[in-house]
Amino acid sequence: GTAPAIVHAQANVRWRLASSFPKQLDTLFGAGESFAKKVSELSGGKFQISVHAPGELMPAFEVVDGVQKATVEIAHTAAYYFFGKDETFAIGASIPFGLNSRQMTAWTYQGNGLKLMREFYRNYNIINFPGGNTGAQMAGWYRKEIKSMADMKGLKFRIGGFAGRIIERMGGVPQNLPGGELYSALEKGTIDAAEWVGPYDDLKLGFYKVAQYYYYPGWWEGGPQVDFFINTKAYESLTPEYKAIIEAASAYTHVNMQAKYDVVNPGALKELAAAKTKLMRFPTDVMNQAFKESMALYSEISAKNPNWKKVYEDYAAFRKDQNLWFRFAESGFDEFMQKQRF
Amino acid sequence: GTAPAIVHAQANVRWRLASSFPKQLDTLFGAGESFAKKVSELSGGKFQISVHAPGELMPAFEVVDGVQKATVEIAHTAAYYFFGKDETFAIGASIPFGLNSRQMTAWTYQGNGLKLMREFYRNYNIINFPGGNTGAQMAGWYRKEIKSMADMKGLKFRIGGFAGRIIERMGGVPQNLPGGELYSALEKGTIDAAEWVGPYDDLKLGFYKVAQYYYYPGWWEGGPQVDFFINTKAYESLTPEYKAIIEAASAYTHVNMQAKYDVVNPGALKELAAAKTKLMRFPTDVMNQAFKESMALYSEISAKNPNWKKVYEDYAAFRKDQNLWFRFAESGFDEFMQKQRF
Structure with missing residues (x-):
């Protein structure tokens, strides 16, 4: 490729992020902070996002309304909180007997997940970026x-x-x-x-x-994903460079939040x-x-x-294939390892 | 935080990346290309990395020498190819009965993995950034x-x-x-x-x-990781913004390469x-x-x-803890799912 020699200055941008997670859940709330820090670093300090706990700007479960109405530009939340609006939201986070963490990440990034969920979220003026996973939870x-x-x-x-x-x-x-x-x-x-x-x-x-x-x-x-929900107009107003920053910072956050849970x-x-x-x-x-x-x-x-039918059909076919494949190399390895005395 | 109003122009940077992976392994070779594309997007086209297959600049298994001597600024490779120099390289990719993909990512990003491996790679003028995982392989x-x-x-x-x-x-x-x-x-x-x-x-x-x-x-x-190996002087010559770009683009690549393998x-x-x-x-x-x-x-x-002893002791303790925890929620969920007829 060629490197354009044009000197272009990115504008200063300031956004507010409403988190659905209390500060006490430091791994979840902290993922929002980690994302904001990375966006700042990637933009040389010019793209600043302030991170707010539930109640500071709006209650935890009103962040979809907040982003939809552009009260805030961005939220960090778990989509299933909003299944009352439409059950399809649940698929974006986790449904009973759904995908595990790695499979959900695969469906999202390289399957049809991101495409299908974005199509759905567009009805709420939202574009989403994956922003973490807790891994399989306890019951x-x-x-x-x-x-x-x-x-x-x-x-x-x-x-x-x-x-x-x-x-x-x-x-x-x-x-x-x-x-x-x-x-x-x-x-x-x-x-x-x-x-x-x-x-x-x-x-x-x-x-x-x-x-x-x-x-x-x-x-x-089995693998609940959390997401950054961004108001589509706020997102569309960004330069291509800032759009890429949002995408990369969210991927960085996504991988680090799961890693953090696995470590602690x-x-x-x-x-x-x-x-x-x-x-x-x-x-x-x-x-x-x-x-x-x-x-x-x-x-x-x-x-x-x-809406559900369209997304679920793809999700269910993906789940079937993933469970077919994971039983061999992945589970064969994990099962053996978990039996050893180290 | 505050947004500095200074207009600063980042310099044009051009690097060459030597991949150890033949183009035929499109998921592996493609991860290098995906990384370069992301770096370009994040820098508004000013940081360009050309990606070279084995043989174009150097043979597949000479990329550590190439980076160490600054023949190229960066390589995309699997560290275990270089265990002949020092067995510690193997831990950076995969050792028999080691960590699975998610555990390796956790150790690297949020455990002591990145810190310990960087300390070791410094002997070769290398700083590493995770750049993908294949997941558990077949035998x-x-x-x-x-x-x-x-x-x-x-x-x-x-x-x-x-x-x-x-x-x-x-x-x-x-x-x-x-x-x-x-x-x-x-x-x-x-x-x-x-x-x-x-x-x-x-x-x-x-x-x-x-x-x-x-x-x-x-x-x-069980979870072989591939890495970007960067010449430390080349890395140190970057602005803080470009360093952040390298980190975020590699995380983006890391999560997407595993996702791609899981999908295909x-x-x-x-x-x-x-x-x-x-x-x-x-x-x-x-x-x-x-x-x-x-x-x-x-x-x-x-x-x-x-060198091995220092890294392996930490790695082995981490592996023990991970296998203790993964047998409950993760494996309990996966085992059940893999038995279902969808």
Whole structure:
């Protein structure tokens, strides 16, 4: 290629970012800060983004409205919070029995994921850029053992949005409570169980002191992706160079957030084990029933919601192929490694 | 933060990149091109990197010398090619029974990996930036079944560098052959087996026509990372903005190369299966013996090579923790998903 000799000065740009994540979730909130720092470095300090915790500019779950109406230029959020507007949002983050972290990244960057989700988000004046993944989450803290489907009946379970629909179909009673109220609700027995994220975040909230059973896997969050949502007009007003900066800084953030979770979770898991937490695998019959209900729900939504249908068909075909391939080299390697004593 | 109002023009920079990967490996070679394109976009076309296949500027396995002596500013390569200079290079890419792709990324970006490897590479006037991963590889193509350790004795196996040491300790005869000669050597029976990468790359070379057994997992390459190696003086001469561009463009490349492999491998696997390839899991006694020999070799190297010892101790502790954690949420989720019929 040739290097143009033109001296061009980029304009100063200032944006405000509304995060849906409390500062306490430092890995998630911190990804927004890391992104802003990288954008600044890449632009020689000329493109500045201030990062705001929920409540500073708007509540956590109003950031889609905020970006859509251009109250802020950008948000950092998990798309599934907004499934009430349209279930298709959930696919952008995680649906029960969906893709794992690496598969979600592959679908997004090199499959049809980014293209399809952008087509959908355009209805909200939004263009998205991947901005992290937590990896497969734990299935939460339970005051009593879950031995079979019978134990799901009437279970008052604090669980986020979309996945609550599956819990409901299984006879459970999904509860909506903010993170700050979970500990005391679990302690008092107002709720029977609560899911949050994984060892690192869960340890900080101290759940292990009031519920001894810590279940896995979090089948509703096998690889939840978070995204930067940008107002399309704000994005379109950028120079090609600044657009490239947004893309590269988000990829940098995406890879680093997953890496950070992977680095901090093992130590937290060891602390929890030392505190007598009982690590429990979800019973197979419960998993099977949850899977069945999930697939049934997806068919029902497909029949009613053409946005969902279009994205889900591609996503589901991709999931099938990924699970076909991952069982050989990847899982063959991981299974062996996890059995070794190092 | 504040946005400085100074108009500063970045200088034009031109670099040459020597790739160790033939153009035929389009995912690997293409990652170098993708990186160069991103650097150009991020710099408004002022930072140009021309990408050269092996042989154009230097042979594939001389790129470390090339960067060290500043014949080129940058190379895209797999560090384990250079284990003959110092075994520590191998840890930067993949060692038998090492980290998987996601764990390697975590160690590199958020563990001590980048710090430790950079300290080591400094001896070669090199600073590295992660530049992709293939994911767990397949264990290659075999003319005859491997039923037990007895079948490893005398096996003439084309296998890359460092891992050959383990094959040797197991009674096998590692062979060095360029990719272009593998097909005919396998066909003629000059070699008994050959490993290359995974379904996508292996399909192109047509191995399935001359060897019907396709083994997994590639226990010597659970998550091989490739890197950009940059001459430290060339790097230090960059502005802070251009340094940030290198970092972000490499992260973008890193995430996209793994995503690309994940997207293209399943289709190739299905084609191979349709062509009657027999997918075979490596027998447990062979895996166990390979594991034992690998750990013994690492102890021997630790006793002799302080560079290796320093990096490997950190790497091994990280591997232990990662495998402890990944067996719960991640593997619990993956195992269930891989059993479903979609």
